[in-house]
Amino acid sequence: MDGFEFRDGRLWAESVAIEEIVGEVGTPVFVYSAETIREHLARLSEAFSPLSPQLRFSVKSCPNLSILKLVLDTGAGLDLVSGGELHRAIAAGADPAQCVFAGVGKTDTEIDAALAAGVGLFNVESGEELATLTSRCEALGRSARAALRINPEVEPGTHRHTATGRRATKFGVDLAEAAAIFKGHDHRSPLRLVGLHLHIGSPIATPAPYLDAIDKALSLRDDLRKAGCTIEVLDLGGGFAADYTTGQAPPAKAYAERFLPRLAPAVAEGLEIILEPGRSIVANAGILLVRVVFTKNSGGRRFAICDAGMNALIRPSHYDAFHFIWPARVGEHWVPPRREAAPPLEDLEVVDVVGPLCETGDYLALDRALPPLARGEVLAVFTAGAYGMSMANRYNSSPLPAEVLVDGDRWRLIRARESYDDLLEHERPARLARALPSPPLSTSCP
Ligand SMILES: Cc1ncc(COP(=O)(O)O)c(C=O)c1O
Incomplete structure (x- = not known):
């Protein structure tokens, strides 16, 4: 389900x-x-609900403050992976105790800020990080809880850039090392190592890889129990699929039904379950609107050149991702019955929908069958709510897009479009002087 549909040929x-x-x-x-x-x-x-999980929305998927506030209003907490996301979470009014903090490269500054804020759970990704977090707790006189992110070596069946639980990725620790880290941790220290964390990739369109990972985590939990270490928390991460094409993603209950039999006995013994969904919550909740600037034919191909491409939505070129694209206003006979690569409609024209940037990889869709497009037309790029704006960039000095939130029959701007002046802001002398009041003298530069 999502809130976008055509009525009388107009998108609402x-x-x-x-x-x-x-x-x-x-x-x-x-x-x-x-x-x-x-x-x-x-x-x-x-x-x-039978597992009473704590939901921690993944901020990286869609970090706008108004979106975070909306999520927080439902009672969910947040999943963070950087000091910047912690800053956003606090600005949005999150209770840091309801936040988890993952990320392979937390700096000491980020760790200190998260300790000072009272983040509820650190998802630790290496032995070195655990030692650093322990010593920062001691130095600052703070206590904290941590889960160790394990790499369960499962194949999530996703693009290689987003497969995180395979062997030899930078995420988490190997299962054999995990046991050694738990046993080696000083359990009297102010850092309580109480959990296991997984995030095996995204989007994962079948429960099977999760089941594999859950089995490995539960078996590690048993081994650790025998060694005297109690696991109180199992954080399963995110990764549930979204409908990029109509009906593509299994519903939440299809995952839950498979997870329940495995996890219910442990939950009955007191194991807390955490989920960190991002994509499955916001992907279909967002569209990107672009305008066709020019059309042209070249080398036997037809192009619709739009006012944004991989600067606004990098997923097609970075992940070979499919996003359904359709004009926001069409004749009744061109209203698409489903979102799919080749809708069963007459008189479509195959076109590459590309951006304005100076790069051949700058496209939103290649070889796409669409109603014939004309200069000035507005196109909707669907399922763009997750990893859209959060991965947008300013390549070619492109100001970041605006963001709008619709609620019923009301809508409001939740992020202003950047101006050209915004692009220069951090290069102005006054801003530079604030950043480094007494720059070191250099003899090599004029
Ligand atoms: C640690 C962690 N948790 C949760 C997520 C959210 O994943 P998704 O948006 O696919 O649900 C990610 C995404 O990369 C992640 O790295």
Whole structure:
């Protein structure tokens, strides 16, 4: 389910016509549906309710403050992977005790900030990090809880850039090393090592890889128990799939039904379960609107050149990801019955939907069958809510897009479009002087 549909050939976000938003805000703009986010969180929560999991929304998927506030209002906490995300979480009003903090490269500054804020659980990714976190707790006189991220060596069946639980990735520690780390940890220290953390990749369209990983985690938990270490928390990470094409992703209950028999006995013994969903909550809750600047034919191909490409949505070029794209206004006979690569409609034209950047890899879709496109037309790029704006960049000095949140028949701007002046902000002399008040003298530069 999501809040975007065609009515009489016009695209609507909940009860707001997309044309109204574009008319006022322009393009490129990300538009989110509040109801879709609430609905996806509710479904996940309901599906997993027998395990009473703590939901920790993955900030990296869609970090806008208004989106975080919306998520926090449902009672969920947040999953963080950087000091910047901690800063955002606090600005959005999150209770740090309801946040988990993962990330392979936490700096001492980030660790200290998270300890000072009282983050509920550190997901530690190496022996060195555990030692550092322990010593920072001692130095600052703080106590904290940690889970060790393990690498269960499973094949998640995703793009190589987002497969994190395979052997020899930079994430977590090998199972054999995990046991040694637990046994070697001083359990009287102010850092309580109480849990295991997994995040095996994303998007994962079948429960099977999770089951494999859960079995390995539960077996490690048994071994550790025999060695006198109690595991109180199992954080299963995120990674649930989203509907990039209609009906592609299993519903939350399809994962939950398979997880329950394995996890229920441990939960009955007191094991806390944490889930860190991002994509499955926000991907379908967001679309990106771009405008066709020019069309042209070249080398036997047809191109629609838009006012944004991989600067706004890098997923097609970075992950070979499919995003359904369709004009925001079409004749009735071109309303797509489903979101899929080749809708069963007449008179479509195959086109490459590309961005304006000076790079051949700058595209949103290749070889896509679409109604014939014309200069000035607005295109909707669907399922762009997760890892869209959060991975957007300023390549070619492109200001970051605006963001809009729709809730029922109301909508509001939740991030202003960047201006050209914003692009220069951090290079201005006054800003540089604030950053480094007394720059070291250099003899090599004029
Ligand atoms: C540690 C961790 N947890 C959760 C997530 C969220 O994953 P997804 O958005 O696929 O649910 C990620 C994403 O990369 C992650 O690295």
